[in-house]
Amino acid sequence: MAAKINVGNGTLEVSQISLGCMRIADLSPKEAEAHILTSLEVGIDFFDHADIYAGGKAEEVFGDVLVNNPGLRDKVLIQSKCGIRKGLFDFSKEHILSSVEGSLKRLKTDYLDVLLLHRPDTLFEPEEVAEAFDILEQKGLVKHFGVSNQKPLQIELLKKNVKQKLLFNQLQLSITNTGMIDTGFNVNMANPASIDHDGSILEYSRLHDMTIQPWSPFQYGFFEGVFLGSDKYPELNQVVNRLADEKGVADTAIAIAWLLRHPAKMQPIVGTTNTQRLRDIAKATDITLSKEEWYEIYRAAGNVLP
Template identity: 60%
Template structure:
């Protein structure tokens, strides 16, 4: 498994996302973790809002059962989204952050998180409150490293003005069919939609500031509209991906992962699948380096244009 750098740590390029483990039994979660470890995936991503904490709770039961497992893995969760029966809102207040992290630690049955991310931007954020919460969590050893998710450069800079700890991660949507982070940079000063700067050049910002991008939904198009692989809506793209899969003797999942990892930003790819076969297939993408020409061929086959 290829490694990438987060801050001063070496971590695997592929991450196991845990959003879909809610329907798995304890035995099935154990087998998923075993499959991950066998394929070099030792990084696990959670969020307190995934089924209102049920995913963390189920994962924690496995950690409690296998006492030696915690030291073998990197554990990350996200916080800040509040779901209710008839409402959703975002909350980065000091009290909420402290409360939710303590609740996550309890559910995960661990005394610390390796990484904590602020999930989606809170329009009412007060950076000083976030800083106070992070200071306490860090001083108490409950969180070792911090990051954000789905945030642009200005939002990160606003938070940084009060922070002592560096932001080491930004989790963002990126895949063959979600290329917004690179489109604007390719189409600079063009009078086309792809030239629109919708994220403040977040990819370049992260590279300049040593923030590792974690790419979520690597096989999805749109906003959870479905997978693009083997989808008849995208014949040209699948033809090209399948050609490369045959060349490298892997599956199309691996090529989709390899395409993301080919970018020199040294991203991580977060897998959402809990299918053991797909986990193994996807992990192989970390060991493939597409050529520059192949990367652009896939980009064009996805319906993008070069000026």
């Protein structure tokens, strides 16, 4: 049973693992319903969407499940994202408001628990975002807010005008995508791992009570493939499989437990549409890796400590 965590310094309680809904449009209505209900059964009540997932179809499928299960809306937390348009990013007031309106219609709900701004828009005006957020909050259409794929100064620029607390930052992070961790080890050095591409976003998030939501927690590269079972990572898989056997869980649970072991109190987004795999992943919150095990996995992925 997936555990719960408090985010935003106690502002909101969420399941420690979130189910990413990008691919649920590939499921039949019955399969989608079974998958969502299984998620709740194993303690995962937080569902991540975006207006662009399957061209909006993913939200529609989820909305149909809500309609067919009266009372379900009160048992789930729904997060969606906006800001990506064809060929551009858009944080304008008009686009944010119209995107939320569309998501609510497709999801067949009166409100979003969380809204994230998706990819950064370099042409955005903080004042416009603030106006949009105020309208959405005042009308009760969005309860909480956050960002995705943003670094500290971009967040600070938003906070110049936005008064709502930004609770989440959805960022790519996995055992094989550890840039934000690597730079914290390789301080005052000139090797490639010392290059800080993210503005110390890991430390910033902890300082400002922002919960990192790691996306693609089983992927290497940028959607290049899954590292579990991959012949590209033989040493990593050997270590992960050994620990999985020792603890009586699946390799996916070890990969998620590795993220959960970090004191930043992250909330990984898992996008599986396989119900049994979802059950396996949920067991990650039942185990705690030791510091020695965490570092062993980190090194097995090819990372070198200075």
